[in-house]
Amino acid sequence: MKRLLLPLAAALSLSGCFVQRTFVNRPLEPERVQSLVPGKTTAAEVVQLLGAPNEVVQLGRRSAYRYEHDQEKTAGLFLILFLMNNRDTQSDRTWVFFDENDVLTHVGTTREADTAAYATPWSSHE
Template identity: 55%
Template sequence: MKTLKLFVAVALVALTPACFVARNNINTPLDPDRLALLVPGTSTADDVLGALGAPSDVVQLGRRSAWRYDHSQKKSAALSLLIVTMVNTDAQADRVWVFFDEADVLTHMAGTFEAQGARYKLPFQD
């Protein structure tokens, strides 16, 4: 009985602090409905600023320019069992690029919205 108690105690001590989950967000989620307000060929840089706010990045393309908006979400999960440690991180992002001509009129735009797809899981889980 004494041995059994020792085994249970060791197992509890080993397993109790063995796992964690964490979430890390960068910027606020992007709203696809706000992107739908913009019309290539008509909307201007001012319209984009009004709809989406300040961009995360600006890239100069000759006389044209491109702005990037992004939001990312990373979910991490880990399990540590004595000498074995399992860690999984899943990072997904929302991203919007808008492209302007030299007169600051919107010419192209594209959005990808995947940040909500980030999941807590362990390495052996699909």
């Protein structure tokens, strides 16, 4: 029994749990996105309002810009070599589409970054 005590104590001292939250980019301000007017707002005005996009995609002579803010929440536990965790990543994302004259035609928005949640490794987010 005594032979087990030292390894057991070492194993217990090297175990633990943690929570971690990670953000990618600053949150998109909904008022700024809502102020975009298809048929009127230009690409230059969008960049002035929202800043540099995360991605620019060519669509023939037209184009689309992506703006994204991610929130990731991770909870986990570790025991020496073994790590268990549960990671949930949700995003605020906006795509703006422009015609060949760089005038806004469409806006698509998803706001779910705030729904990211912590959960134990053995539970589901659904």
